[in-house]
Amino acid sequence: MEGHIIKTQDLSSVIYSVSTNPAGQHLAWKFVKKNWSKLLEKFPLGSFSIRTIIIGVTAQFSSKQELEEVKLFFESVKEKVSQLRAPQIAVENIEKNIKWLDRNLVTLTKWILENLK
DSSP states (O other): OOSSSSOHHHHHHHHHHHHTSTTTHHHHHHHHHHTHHHHHHHSOTTSHHHHHHHHHHHTTOOSHHHHHHHHHHHHHTHHHHTTOSHHHHHHHHHHHHHHHHHHHHHHHHHHHHHHOO
């Protein structure tokens, strides 16, 4: 976070990259929640970096539990993010992921079981 190991300008990309790995997805989200105030000190509120972090870290979320967690987090920091569109985009993307799974999971599972023997 200090910029000695990872340059500040690369931090949002590193956080996003960690979140794209299934093993790092929740690790990145926990890091963002824990360090939210520090991230806002490093990056302007409406910056590309903050947008990348918010939308990128939550992009793979696809459960109702994850949706509620994201909503609760951004509700808790509402004063700081009320003018940002990124939290709403993140919530909409999670809702789309949930709907996609609801529509396709059974069919996809059936296809995989039939074709990958």
